[in-house]
Amino acid sequence: MAESYRKKTTQMIERLDPSPAVAVVEDIGRALVAKASVAGRATLLFVDACSHLRMVGRGLPTLVRQVEIAGFGSLMVLALIAGLTGMIMAVQTGKALEDYGQVGLLGGIIGATFCREMGPIWAAVIILARVGASQAAEIGTMVVNEEIDALRSMSINPVRFLVMPRILALVISMPILTAVADWIGMFGGATIASVTFHESFSSFMTSAQHGLTGFDFFSGLVKSVVFACIIGTIACDRGLNTTDGAEGVGRATTQSVVLNIIFVLLADLLMTSFIQLWL
Amino acid sequence: MATASIWSKEKMEAAAPLSPVPAGKSVLIKIRDLHKRFGSRHILRGINVDVYKGETLVILGGSGSGKTTLLRHLMGMLRSDEGSVTVETLNLNTASRADMETYRKRMGVVFQGAALLNSLTVLENVGLPLVEVERLARSEVRERVIEALRKVYLPAEEILSLKPASLSGGMRKRVGIARAIIQKPEIILYDEPTTGLDPVTVNGVNELTLELQSTLGVTSLVITHDLEAAFKIADRIAMLYLGRIIAIGTKDEIKANQNPVLQQLLTGSTHGPLTEGYVTKPDARSGTASYAKPSSTKPSTTTPSTTTPKEG
Numbered sequence: 001m002a003e004s005y006r007k008k009t010t011q012m013i014e015r016l017d018p019s020p021a022v023a024v025v026e027d028i029g030r031a032l033v034a035k036a037s038v039a040g041r042a043t044l045l046f047v048d049a050c051s052h053l054r055m056v057g058r059g060l061p062t063l064v065r066q067v068e069i070a071g072f073g074s075l076m077v078l079a080l081i082a083g084l085t086g087m088i089m090a091v092q093t094g095k096a097l098e099d100y101g102q103v104g105l106l107g108g109i110i111g112a113t114f115c116r117e118m119g120p121i122w123a124a125v126i127i128l129a130r131v132g133a134s135q136a137a138e139i140g141t142m143v144v145n146e147e148i149d150a151l152r153s154m155s156i157n158p159v160r161f162l163v164m165p166r167i168l169a170l171v172i173s174m175p176i177l178t179a180v181a182d183w184i185g186m187f188g189g190a191t192i193a194s195v196t197f198h199e200s201f202s203s204f205m206t207s208a209q210h211g212l213t214g215f216d217f218f219s220g221l222v223k224s225v226v227f228a229c230i231i232g233t234i235a236c237d238r239g240l241n242t243t244d245g246a247e248g249v250g251r252a253t254t255q256s257v258v259l260n261i262i263f264v265l266l267a268d269l270l271m272t273s274f275i276q277l278w279l
Numbered sequence: 280m281a282t283a284s285i286w287s288k289e290k291m292e293a294a295a296p297l298s299p300v301p302a303g304k305s306v307l308i309k310i311r312d313l314h315k316r317f318g319s320r321h322i323l324r325g326i327n328v329d330v331y332k333g334e335t336l337v338i339l340g341g342s343g344s345g346k347t348t349l350l351r352h353l354m355g356m357l358r359s360d361e362g363s364v365t366v367e368t369l370n371l372n373t374a375s376r377a378d379m380e381t382y383r384k385r386m387g388v389v390f391q392g393a394a395l396l397n398s399l400t401v402l403e404n405v406g407l408p409l410v411e412v413e414r415l416a417r418s419e420v421r422e423r424v425i426e427a428l429r430k431v432y433l434p435a436e437e438i439l440s441l442k443p444a445s446l447s448g449g450m451r452k453r454v455g456i457a458r459a460i461i462q463k464p465e466i467i468l469y470d471e472p473t474t475g476l477d478p479v480t481v482n483g484v485n486e487l488t489l490e491l492q493s494t495l496g497v498t499s500l501v502i503t504h505d506l507e508a509a510f511k512i513a514d515r516i517a518m519l520y521l522g523r524i525i526a527i528g529t530k531d532e533i534k535a536n537q538n539p540v541l542q543q544l545l546t547g548s549t550h551g552p553l554t555e556g557y558v559t560k561p562d563a564r565s566g567t568a569s570y571a572k573p574s575s576t577k578p579s580t581t582t583p584s585t586t587t588p589k590e591g
Contacts, residue, residue, distance in 0.1 A: 058411065142396070150394035153354050154408040154458075155383040161411065 052160035059165040066169030082181035086188025107204035108211020110189035119182035124227040128260040132235035136256035139239025140249040167232030174228035312362035324522035335499040340519035387459030391471040395443040427457040449480035469501040
């Protein structure tokens with residue numbers, strides 16, 4: 001009797017146990033819902049932060065400090081990476097163009113690639129890894145140490161005091177960093193064009209001028225502003241939602257980097273599609 | 280023969296009745312039937328307590344008893360699921376944002392780890408509410424910060440430009456107290472003010488709490504599990520256990536209370552309902568309640584009809 005009951009129960013459990021394929025679909029669904037919920041919460045945080053913009057004067061010292069951290073602190077590493085990328089692109093593309101006797105187009109190709117895509121994306125990657133992660137960790141630690149509670153207990157809104165200046169600092173820094181990345185990338189490309197393919201610096205720049213429009217440069221800057229809003233908001237949101245002590249701070253930092261990469265690339269796809277197909 | 284009293288689980292966990300307000304006292308904070316749940320966990324299970332104006336009420340309780348949750352309700356950071364927290368006529372559950380801001384100006388909080396902002400100096404930390412909320416001029420902020428730091432016996436001029444990381448634990452706690460009193464609050468909430476400090480600093484913090492009460496006339500609510508500190512600074516003591524106030528009264532009343540939970544906390548014994556969660560029939564020879572671990576070698580003292588496992 002007991003044996004038969006056990007057998008029936010086991011069969012029922014086996015029937016309830018989903019197949020691996022169903023489990024994978026369930027996992028994907030769960031992950032998508034989680035990402036959508038982060039995006040929703042971050043949007044609300046962003047709107048909240050924007051509502052405090054009129055009080056920007058009160059957060060001026062924090063804003064200046066954050067611009068210094070985000071902007072000047074990231075400049076050297078971004079310049080290095082943009083310069084090297086410009087050089088690598090020039091070597092790869094220049095070799096292919098040389099075969100067709102079209103090295104003269106190198107400036108236009110590298111210029112357009114940097115201004116439309118590489119400049120804003122490299123700036124975003126550097127900022128999300130260097131500044132976004134640090135913002136998530138800093139705010140997460142403040143949550144763990146009850147510093148956020150202390151602010152609230154003093155009637156100081158943490159979104160106005162911490163989040164708004166951080167997002168604004170990125171919005172100020174990112175277009176500048178993007179413009180720097182654009183120019184240094186092109187300079188790196190021009191250096192390789194001159195040394196390897198005997199293309200003069202001025203003809204490289206003339207080619208870049210022909211291949212580029214003001215709109216290309218401007219659209220890259222607009223993208224960088226959108227990326228800045230995404231990175232700042234997600235980093236602060238992850239920090240503010242930190243739980244479980246030191247382990248939670250680590251988790252918030254990792255989540256900030258991963259989610260920022262996903263949402264920056266997603267936003268890039270949407271904006272690039274819009275710019276290329278409709279404008 | 281002494282009268283035996285059986286402390287059943289229900290009796291031990293029963294909420295203490297509200298005592299009438301003594302003559303000459305007025306109620307500043309009124310907590311009524313306060314319930315709070317986090318998911319399936321029922322943390323506060325009907326708190327009823329009055330805090331009188333100008334008194335120091337210490338709330339004692341073990342880990343997980345709901346002390347911090349109660350404090351967060353008083354800070355206006357949590358809204359209750361049922362019941363109310365009223366400060367004079369302001370119901371914190373239904374208060375508007377503007378009313379809460381006004382209330383928070385009347386209230387100072389001393390956090391367990393001081394909760395100073397690590398990126399700011401002592402001057403910026405203590406003066407933060409004056410700059411951000413009251414928007415005072417820098418010179419006035421500096422003056423008020425120095426005054427507050429002196430009140431907590433800190434060498435103001437020497438530490439103004441230091442960051443919290445450069446201070447000792449005791450100094451950080453004092454800076455935290457200075458920040459809590461800088462707006463001259465009527466109510467000070469202390470969250471474990473003496474935890475993690477050496478005995479000399481603990482005494483210093485206790486004396487400071489007493490002094491602030493006498494000089495500033497503030498109403499203080501102290502959440503702690505430090506018995507010595509509690510008996511030193513309290514006008515009244517309340518015992519929080521499993522989300523209910525199971526005993527409240529003056530120091531003498533608390534000492535005389537025979538609730539085994541309270542007695543175990545006061546004596547620091549490792550045997551009792553807090554650690555073992557089992558209560559048995561009274562011992563026939565001594566006439567007092569006796570406890571046995573679930574794996575006790577004396578099963579005869581434990582009968583199934585009276586053995587009740589403790590929750591959580």
